[in-house]
Amino acid sequence: MKLTNLLEKEALSLSFEVFPPKTDMNFDSVRHATEEIAALRPAFMSVTYGAGGGTSRYTLEIAKNIKERYGVPTLAHLTCVSSTKETVRQKIGEIKTAGIQNVMALRGDIPAELQNADRGTWAYTHAIELVRELKESGADLCIGGACYPEVHPESANQKEDIRYLKEKVDAGCDFLTTQMFFDNNLFYNFLYKIREAGITVPVMPGIMPITNGNQVERAIKLSGSLMPQRFKALVDKFGTTPAAMKQAGIAYATDQIIDLFANGIRNVHVYSMNKPDVAAAILHNLSDILG
Numbered sequence: 001m002k003l004t005n006l007l008e009k010e011a012l013s014l015s016f017e018v019f020p021p022k023t024d025m026n027f028d029s030v031r032h033a034t035e036e037i038a039a040l041r042p043a044f045m046s047v048t049y050g051a052g053g054g055t056s057r058y059t060l061e062i063a064k065n066i067k068e069r070y071g072v073p074t075l076a077h078l079t080c081v082s083s084t085k086e087t088v089r090q091k092i093g094e095i096k097t098a099g100i101q102n103v104m105a106l107r108g109d110i111p112a113e114l115q116n117a118d119r120g121t122w123a124y125t126h127a128i129e130l131v132r133e134l135k136e137s138g139a140d141l142c143i144g145g146a147c148y149p150e151v152h153p154e155s156a157n158q159k160e161d162i163r164y165l166k167e168k169v170d171a172g173c174d175f176l177t178t179q180m181f182f183d184n185n186l187f188y189n190f191l192y193k194i195r196e197a198g199i200t201v202p203v204m205p206g207i208m209p210i211t212n213g214n215q216v217e218r219a220i221k222l223s224g225s226l227m228p229q230r231f232k233a234l235v236d237k238f239g240t241t242p243a244a245m246k247q248a249g250i251a252y253a254t255d256q257i258i259d260l261f262a263n264g265i266r267n268v269h270v271y272s273m274n275k276p277d278v279a280a281a282i283l284h285n286l287s288d289i290l291g
C-alpha cells in the first residue's frame with residue numbers, strides 16, 4: 001500500500017521505525033526484533049538506510065520480509081550523499097523488484113570513514129536530486145522527505161531551510177516526516193510556517209521515546225533537539241535507573257503523541273529503535289485512543 005492512501009484516511013495511526021543491523025552477525029536478532037514490531041500491526045514501518053554505519057544492503061531485505069510475512073506496509077529509506085549515479089539507479093531497480101512502494105528520499109551524512117575520500121564520483125549534494133532521480137526512474141513510488149522543526153544543523157536559518165524544503169517537495173515528495181522533537185510547540189510552530197510557505201503535503205511528526213539515560217546525549221547531538229525543562233528533570237531524576245527511565249520515557253512519548261492527536265494530527269511516526277517492548281507499551285497506552 002502506498003502511504004498516501006493511509007495518510008488521507010481520517011483514522012488516527014501510529015507507525016514505527018526500525019534500522020538494519022550494524023554487522024552481519026546481528027542480522028538474525030535485528031530481523032527478529034523487526035518481526036516482533038510488525039506483529040503489533042502498526043500502520044506501517046520504516047526501515048532506515050545505513051544510518052549510524054548500519055549495513056545498508058539489509059534495508060530492502062528487512063522491508064520486504066515485514067511486508068510479505070506480516071502484511072505491514074513498509075517505507076524503505078535511501079540516501080544518496082556518497083553514492084554514484086549507478087549505485088543509486090541500481091538501488092531503485094532493487095526497490096522496484098522487491099515490490100516496495102514507498103521510499104524515503106534522503107541525502108544522508110558523509111560517514112566519518114569517508115570524510116577524506118575522493119569525492120570525484122559522488123553524484124549528489126542534496127536530497128532533492130534523489131527525489132528527481134526517483135521520479136525520472138518511472139517507478140510508481142510514493143516518495144517521502146525529511147524535515148526539521150528545529151532547523152537542519154547546516155541551515156543558516158529557518159527561512160532558508162523552509163525555502164529548500166519547498167523546492168524538495170515541489171520536486172516530488174508526497175509526504176514529509178520530521179526529525180525528533182521533545183517540545184510539541186516547536187512542531188506546531190513549524191507546521192504553521194511551512195503551510196504559510198505553500199507546503200501542503202501531509203507531515204508526520206517523528207517521536208523518539210527516550211528509554212535509556214545514555215541515549216539522551218547521542219539523540220540530542222544527532223538531532224540538535226532542544227530539551228524542555230520537563231524532559232530534563234525527568235532524565236536527571238531517572239536517567240541512572242534503567243527501569244524507571246524506560247517507564248518515564250515511554251510515558252513522555254505517549255504524552256507527546258496524545259497531545260499531537262488532540263491537536264488534529266492523525267499520523268505519528270515513532271522512532272522505536274528495534275525495541276518491540278517499547279513499541280508495544282506505547283500501543284498499549286494508546287489502545288482506546290487508536291481504537
Ligand code: FAD
Binds near residue numbers: 047050052146147168
Ligand atoms: P536535504 O534535504 O538535502 O537537506 C540538507 C541540508 O541542505 C538542509 O540544511 C537544507 O536546507 C539544505 N539544502 C537542501 N537543498 C539545498 C540546495 N538545493 N542548496 C543548498 N542547500 C540545500 N540518515 C541516514 O543516513 N539514513 C536514514 O535512513 C535516515 N533517515 C532519516 C529520517 C528522517 C525522518 C530524518 C529527519 C532524517 C533521517 N536521516 C537519515 C538523517 C538525514 O540523512 C540527515 O539529517 C541529513 O543531514 C539531511 O538529509 P536530508 O534528506 O534532510 O537532506
